[in-house]
Amino acid sequence: MPAFDNLYSKKVMEYFRHPRNMGEMKDADGTGTSGSPVCGDVLRLFIKVGQKGQEEFIKEAKFQTLGCGAAIASSSILTTMIKGKSLKEAKKITQKEIIKNLGGLPPAKLHCSLLASQALEKAIKDYENKKT
Amino acid sequence: MKKVYFDHAATSFVDPEVLKAMLPFFKDSFGNPSEAHFLGQEAKKAIEKSRQTLAKFFQAKSDEIIFTSSATESINLVHKGLIEALEERRKPHVITSQIEHKAVLNTCQHLENLGLAEVTYLPVDKFGLVNLEDLKKTITPQTRLVSIMYVNNEVGTIQPLKEIGRFLKKINKGRKKKIFFHTDATQAMAYLDCRVDYLNVDLLSFTGHKIHAPKGIGALYIRKGTKLVRQQDGGRQEFNLRAGTENVPYIVGLAKAISLIDRQKNGEKVKKLTKNLTDQLLKVPGVSLTGHPLSRAPHIVSLVIENVESESMLLLLSDRGIAVSAMSACSSDLLKPSHVLEAMQIPKNLLNNALRFSLGKNNTEEEINYVVKNFKEVVSYLRKLAPKL
Numbered sequence: 304m305p306a307f308d309n310l311y312s313k314k315v316m317e318y319f320r321h322p323r324n325m326g327e328m329k330d331a332d333g334t335g336t337s338g339s340p341v342c343g344d345v346l347r348l349f350i351k352v353g354q355k356g357q358e359e360f361i362k363e364a365k366f367q368t369l370g371c372g373a374a375i376a377s378s379s380i381l382t383t384m385i386k387g388k389s390l391k392e393a394k395k396i397t398q399k400e401i402i403k404n405l406g407g408l409p410p411a412k413l414h415c416s417l418l419a420s421q422a423l424e425k426a427i428k429d430y431e432n433k434k435t
Numbered sequence: 436m437k438k439v440y441f442d443h444a445a446t447s448f449v450d451p452e453v454l455k456a457m458l459p460f461f462k463d464s465f466g467n468p469s470e471a472h473f474l475g476q477e478a479k480k481a482i483e484k485s486r487q488t489l490a491k492f493f494q495a496k497s498d499e500i501i502f503t504s505s506a507t508e509s510i511n512l513v514h515k516g517l518i519e520a521l522e523e524r525r526k527p528h529v530i531t532s533q534i535e536h537k538a539v540l541n542t543c544q545h546l547e548n549l550g551l552a553e554v555t556y557l558p559v560d561k562f563g564l565v566n567l568e569d570l571k572k573t574i575t576p577q578t579r580l581v582s583i584m585y586v587n588n589e590v591g592t593i594q595p596l597k598e599i600g601r602f603l604k605k606i607n608k609g610r611k612k613k614i615f616f617h618t619d620a621t622q623a624m625a626y627l628d629c630r631v632d633y634l635n636v637d638l639l640s641f642t643g644h645k646i647h648a649p650k651g652i653g654a655l656y657i658r659k660g661t662k663l664v665r666q667q668d669g670g671r672q673e674f675n676l677r678a679g680t681e682n683v684p685y686i687v688g689l690a691k692a693i694s695l696i697d698r699q700k701n702g703e704k705v706k707k708l709t710k711n712l713t714d715q716l717l718k719v720p721g722v723s724l725t726g727h728p729l730s731r732a733p734h735i736v737s738l739v740i741e742n743v744e745s746e747s748m749l750l751l752l753s754d755r756g757i758a759v760s761a762m763s764a765c766s767s768d769l770l771k772p773s774h775v776l777e778a779m780q781i782p783k784n785l786l787n788n789a790l791r792f793s794l795g796k797n798n799t800e801e802e803i804n805y806v807v808k809n810f811k812e813v814v815s816y817l818r819k820l821a822p823k824l
Contacts, residue, residue, distance in 0.1 A: 316750075319747075320754065322820070340784040343786075343787035345824065367822035368822070369744055369817075369820075372746055
């Protein structure tokens with residue numbers, strides 16, 4: 304059981320207070336949006352894809368989020384998790400891993416990390432669709 | 436770090452004078468009021484003196500006041516105890532509103548689940564006001580209890596209690612079975628007229644910790660002739676309506692807090708502060724007031740903020756030493772948006788964007804300016820962080 308500093312773990316608060324890679328990416332290769340304002344959270348993930356030998360990898364990642372602390376922290380940490388990863392590896396990132404990297408989330412907030420992994424899935428799909 | 440407390444509708448600090456009044460009853464006058472010896476009688480006397488203070492405040496009689504642990508307990512006792520005392524063959528009907536505190540809503544639900552009562556939950560308009568005409572239409576021969584809060588805790592709207600009370604009093608003259616009138620006056624105590632004959636209420640619940648008494652003490656006014664079956668069995672304390680050894684120091688503290696209420700002085704002060712706060716916050720684009728623009732309690736400023744999720748807002752304000760309350764789905768355990776804002780038909784995309792500032796007698800103009808400055812900064816930061824929709 305992770306220790307929570309009040310509502311959130313220290314890691315969540317750190318990523319919430321100092322989000323990495325926030326902002327819009329104008330020339331993104333792939334964009335994925337999950338959630339809706341009605342449910343309270345909207346996550347948008349931007350990726351830029353590069354080539355390393357035979358493999359495609361995520362060169363740049365940025366995010367924009369309208370949402371609670373957990374939603375902002377989940378999207379922020381996700382960008383750091385996927386940067387430099389091959390698309391193949393990035394596709395394997397699950398909600399569980401995001402939660403683990405955040406040092407846990409309160410039960411009521413687990414769905415926020417799901418929104419993050421969904422946005423990633425959509426962003427990669429968007430890239431692949433554009434390519435073909 | 437500067438600390439600004441704008442969450443008095445959630446709870447308030449214990450007034451030093453209240454604490455001072457309580458202390459002797461922990462150590463010196465610690466007797467059990469049910470005992471005949473001098474220490475017991477000292478405690479007993481303190482309770483009865485406190486009861487008189489409350490009676491005077493409500494312009495009621497001493498034996499119409501009982502002490503409980505909270506407004507929630509008072510509310511449970513009223514709804515369950517009244518229905519149980521009716522002993523009717525046909526199912527009694529209760530009328531309440533959709534924007535009541537969970538203590539009322541869940542107690543009513545409990546009665547419905549057990550098949551003990553039928554409950555009508557009155558809608559409200561977009562300002563959070565119950566309509567007397569709606570109430571009139573729902574009254575049946577079986578209606579025995581109307582339960583409407585005085586001031587809504589989330590948006591501050593003042594309900595037309597006086598009109599409802601007057602109407603019920605009028606129709607009760609022609610009815611075989613009286614309709615009892617209850618109000619949860621928790622948010623009204625410090626600022627509005629709570630005399631029971633002015634409001635024409637038969638039952639009134641409130642808690643102490645919103646008016647600078649400690650948490651864990653509340654009271655209930657019960658008009659003479661209103662029968663309740665107690666919900667906590669045991670000894671014969673509190674006119675046989677609430678068993679358990681009395682919480683003497685807290686009772687004394689509650690009475691002290693009541694005696695310190697100065698509506699004129701603090702009401703005017705808080706009203707001026709919240710007006711300034713409201714005017715400044717509403718200048719920020721995409722910010723609008725929830726609740727009634729005029730018929731509202733002076734201490735509550737409730738807002739919805741476009742494109743800003745309220746939990747993030749709360750956390751970032753908290754980082755800057757500002758304590759306010761968020762009404763978003765995300766900040767509740769159930770992930771359900773506020774039932775009050777839903778009943779007021781606030782647009783769905785704003786249900787997670789609600790913030791409440793509630794002020795108290797010790798807040799200052801300087802604090803208002805500090806909060807406004809930080810509010811603007813945090814709003815523009817979070818809007819920058821949000822995707823364009």
